[in-house]
Amino acid sequence: QVQLVESGGGVVQPGTSLRLSCEASGFTLRNYAMHWVRQTPDKGLEWLAIISYNGRDKTYADSVEGRFTISRDNSKSTLYLQMNNLRREDTAVYFCAKDTHHNTLTGFPDYWGQGTLVAVSS
């Protein structure tokens, strides 16, 4: 059974960095593209980034391009999201999600983790 467990969230100050992790089990991570999506009460679900099965192709939402970096370590069955120069508006629950395909922009997120909360506040 597919399981995705996010970690690394917390309370941070504006301008700082944070790295989220997503540990995958119940499926072969290296066979699938992976997503990060965040959710806030105001803006709802916002797609952030996708990475191909081998890590070579990455696509980002305009809102995080240049500040966030998606990466993966298939040997550790783990997906990452490096978030730099955090802003108050980045406060959200962050979800990782498995794609239905191995390449980017050909499938959609089918299984999601439970999410990890990031709060950016001074």
Add this chain to the structure above:
Amino acid sequence: DVQMTQSPSILSASVGDRVTISCRASQNIRKWLAWFQQKPGKAPQLLIYEASTLERGVSSRFSGRGSGTEFTLTINGLQPDDFATYYCHQYSILYSFGQGTKLDIK
């Protein structure tokens, strides 16, 4: 960007009712639309993909229709477990989500 607009934002219904949620895309997304159900504090759960294909294990009380820019999710014979928030999601041009429809008990 493809904007997804759901209606209504809140829907009140009773157990046993049939309800329909609409989702409109700002551009033609063909059939590349999914529907998710989310309960408070939980991950979104996939219900339907490719506009009308039921995900394995999902009740046949759920059905989806549409193509292009207009889509609907219908739930027949509402059960207590169905009261949740529903999101449409397009994956034709990058990815985006509707703002959600909260289905609550009348």
